[in-house]
Amino acid sequence: MKVEELSTAELATRAAGPGLDFEAGPFRILLKTRLRGMVDVFARLYAGFPLQEREGIHDFHVELIDPAPLRRRFRPQSHFLLDGQAPFEPYPLDHAFPLFEWGLNYAIATRSHSWCLLHSAVVEKDGRALLLPALPGSGKSTLCAALMQRGWRLLSDEFGILDPDSGLLQPMPRPIPLKNRSIDVMRAFAPEGVFGPRFPRTRKGDVVHLAPTSESVARQHQPARPGWVLFPRYRAGAATRITPVAPSQAFVRLSNNAFNYQLGGETAFRALAALIRRVSCHDLVYGDLEDVVARIEDLTR
């Protein structure tokens, strides 16, 4: 049964009781919450995700709670609990959904060391994956969202989950957080997209989430072979420019920016070296979404 097949009332009852049991790529998550606003946003942005009915072990037990209902009148808050522990300071109550998303990213980044976790957006077309590794603010989420809305399959906007044994990238499609100016840019670029509500003045500015396409969710267990690495950098008004990057430089950038390269030891070294051998690497400067999407289509054809 998919999330969208339940009414929000049914979803809320389940969330407050046994929990919402779902998979995001290789991870199984149990989410419990009584925060109705959180459930409403989840219902919209995770609509296509199957809810698990079978018994099993969860990678992450997550709770979103209002820790002190009595203080709700003057400053309501939401807490993110991971296996009963609160790793973060509380957020305003109406920011529970972005807190959930960031908290889940934190859980994955700090606990999933059987994978080589690259800090990268990843999309796929015709069986080959395009990695967009970058630091926050480089425009990787915006570019990744634009490619998804033009038919690429979303694997992740944040994690390049590299299987060191197979060399394949594992999908983990989840809502893409668009921030500040990119919100209106993406609404204009892809008005057909499924957008969540605006969360104003979060710690990362205004945030609106874009749901993964139904194809991305339906194929969330199909890994992809690495094909290209593009290091994106957004520059307002800049013409699209794509220039080659030496493989050794690409390796250094990817490893420096990975979540767990040091922990992975020689397994991570071998995995990353194998990935670099299979891909072509480029720097990408862009200032216009339509143009850059067309150029990427040409490059990857």
Next chain:
Amino acid sequence: MAFMTQTAPDNQEVRRWRGLPSDRLLRESWDEASLVYHRESGETHLLGPLADQALLLLQEAPMSLDQLAERLAALCETEADVHWRQRIETLVAELAALELVESADP
């Protein structure tokens, strides 16, 4: 001409250097550079072509700085003059600091 740092005042033998055995390192090479993973420290190092070649030569057999400078000069088709030798001395010191080469003498 030997380096001042190589020749002890009492005419002891010139120090020789050797590269860490290849089974203690992982190497991934491209045209422009190599990456070397040091299995004991867990560190990854980016080596330019000259440093990489120096490491390979010192893995083949221990040699003095003079010998290494001569071999590298021949490979690079350059003259092993004093500036070249100083460059190689600096290079070996850097490789030693990364624990990729070490003294071959007790």
